[in-house]
Amino acid sequence: MKIDGIPYRSVWVEPSDGWSIRIFDQTKLPWSLDILRLTEVGQVAQAIRSMQVRGAPLIGAVAAYGVALALRKDASTERLEQVVAELGETRPTAINLRWALARMRAALHNLPAGDRVAAAYAEAAAICDDDAETCRRIGEHGLPLIESAAKDRERVNVLTHCNAGWIATVDWGTALAPIYMAHDAGLPVHVWVDETRPRNQGAALTAWELGKHGVPHTIIADNAGGHLMQHGQVDLVIVGTDRVTRNGDVANKIGTYLKALAAHDNGVPFWVALPHSTLDMSVGDGVAEIPIEERSGTEVTDLTGRTADGRIETIRVAAEGSAAANPAFDVTPARLVTGLITERGRCAASEAGLRALYPEKG
Ligand SMILES: CSC[C@@H](O)[C@@H](O)C(=O)COP(=O)(O)O
Numbered sequence: 598m599k600i601d602g603i604p605y606r607s608v609w610v611e612p613s614d615g616w617s618i619r620i621f622d623q624t625k626l627p628w629s630l631d632i633l634r635l636t637e638v639g640q641v642a643q644a645i646r647s648m649q650v651r652g653a654p655l656i657g658a659v660a661a662y663g664v665a666l667a668l669r670k671d672a673s674t675e676r677l678e679q680v681v682a683e684l685g686e687t688r689p690t691a692i693n694l695r696w697a698l699a700r701m702r703a704a705l706h707n708l709p710a711g712d713r714v715a716a717a718y719a720e721a722a723a724i725c726d727d728d729a730e731t732c733r734r735i736g737e738h739g740l741p742l743i744e745s746a747a748k749d750r751e752r753v754n755v756l757t758h759c760n761a762g763w764i765a766t767v768d769w770g771t772a773l774a775p776i777y778m779a780h781d782a783g784l785p786v787h788v789w790v791d792e793t794r795p796r797n798q799g800a801a802l803t804a805w806e807l808g809k810h811g812v813p814h815t816i817i818a819d820n821a822g823g824h825l826m827q828h829g830q831v832d833l834v835i836v837g838t839d840r841v842t843r844n845g846d847v848a849n850k851i852g853t854y855l856k857a858l859a860a861h862d863n864g865v866p867f868w869v870a871l872p873h874s875t876l877d878m879s880v881g882d883g884v885a886e887i888p889i890e891e892r893s894g895t896e897v898t899d900l901t902g903r904t905a906d907g908r909i910e911t912i913r914v915a916a917e918g919s920a921a922a923n924p925a926f927d928v929t930p931a932r933l934v935t936g937l938i939t940e941r942g943r944c945a946a947s948e949a950g951l952r953a954l955y956p957e958k959g
Pocket residue numbers: 651652653654691758759760761762765766770771772798836837838839849850925
C-alpha cells in the first residue's frame with residue numbers, strides 16, 4: 598500500500614545495507630513514521646515483544662527474517678533450533694509466529710550449514726510474498742459482502758476492532774483488505790474504528806492507515822459499538838484474528854468477544870478475515886486451549902500521546918496505587934461468528950467449513 602504516494606510493504610530487506618531488515622516502528626505511529634533498521638536477531642525479538650512490530654501475520658514474517666539474521670553469525674543446526682525456539686516465545690497468542698518459524702525450520706534444517714543463510718533470506722521473502730498475495734485474495738473474497746450491503750444503502754458502515762490492516766500484515770491487511778477494495782471500486786464505505794484500548798491500535802493505526810488511503814472513517818470509544826448496532830448504524834463487522842481453531846473459535850484483540858455478542862444480539866453480521874497461516878487445526882476449544890497473552894498493567898493505567906508542542910509523552914490516567922490486569926486477547930466462540938473470509942473463499946466458522954476449504958490441513 599502507499600504512504601503519501603510511495604508504495605511500501607510493512608517489512609523489507611536492504612541488500613545495499615548489508616541485507617539488514619526494515620520495519621516501521623508502530624509504537625511511534627501515528628505521530629511519526631520512523632523506519633527501524635534491524636541487523637541482529639535480538640533486535641527482532643525485542644521489536645516483537647515491545648510491539649514496534651505487531652499484527653499476527655507481520656510478526657511471523659519479521660521473525661522469519663530474524664532467523665536469517667541469526668544464521669549469518671552462526672548457521673549451525675544447534676543455533677537454528679535455538680533461534681526458532683527463542684523467537685517462538687516472544688508472543689504467545691498469534692499462531693502465525695509459530696507457523697512462520699516452523700516453515701523456516703523445515704526449509705533449512707536439512708541443508709548444509711553453508712547454504713542456510715541464502716536459503717533463509719529466500720524463504721523469508723517467500724513468506725512475505727505469500728502473505729501479500731493471500732491478503733489480496735482475502736480482499737477479493739470479502740468485497741462481495743460490502744458490494745451486496747451497498748445495493749440498498751447510501752453508505753455501508755463497517756465496524757472493525759484493533760488493526761488488521763496492511764501494517765499488521767506484509768501488505769493489504771486482512772479485515773481491511775475488502776474495505777480498501779470496496780473504496781477503490783467506488784463503493785460508499787465508511788468504517789467505525791474502535792479505539793481499541795489499552796494500546797489504541799484502532800485510534801492510532803487503523804485510523805492512520807484508512808486516512809492515508811482516503812477511506813472515510815470515524816473513531817469510536819470501544820464501548821460505543823453496541824449502541825451504534827442498536828440504532829442500525831452498523832451494517833457489518835469485519836475483524837482480523839490471531840488464531841482460529843478447527844472448531845472456528847476466533848482469538849483476537851481483547852474486546853472482540855463483546856463486539857460479537859452485541860452483533861449477535863442485534864442481528865449484525867460478524868465476519869472474521871484470516872490467512873491460512875492463522876489456522877490452528879491442532880486446537881479445538883479456543884476458550885479452553887488458546888494461550889492468552891498477559892501484558893503489563895501499565896498499558897491500562899497509562900496513555901501515550903502527542904502534546905500540543907509535538908512531544909510524545911506517556912501519562913498515568915488511573916488512580917495511584919490500584920492494580921491493573923491486562924489480558925491482550927479474547928476468544929469469540931464460533932457460534933457468534935457469521936463466517937470466515939479466507940484467501941480461498943468464505944466459509945462457516947466450523948470444522949466442516951474449514952475442512953472444505955483446507956482439506957490438506959491435518
Ligand atoms: C491482520 S492482524 C489480526 C490480528 O493480529 C489483529 O486483529 C490483532 O489483534 C493484533 O494484535 P496486536 O496485539 O496489536 O499484535
